[in-house]
Amino acid sequence: MSDDLTFSDFTAGERVRLVALHARMAKRGIAGDTVDLSDLKRKVERIENGAIRRKNKK
Numbered sequence: 001m002s003d004d005l006t007f008s009d010f011t012a013g014e015r016v017r018l019v020a021l022h023a024r025m026a027k028r029g030i031a032g033d034t035v036d037l038s039d040l041k042r043k044v045e046r047i048e049n050g051a052i053r054r055k056n057k058k
Helices: 012-031 038-057
Strands: none
Touching: 012 038
């Protein structure tokens, strides 16, 4: 089974959350190189893991 995700593998709510989280990461990234993004990356990974579980369940 493939763990490759496409944007269509996410629910509408997950898509909105992913876009918002990526926007927050970009905003923090503009602030400088020493900004910690690990908390936002963990949230994105949790959403991705949920989509992978749902995709592999089918």
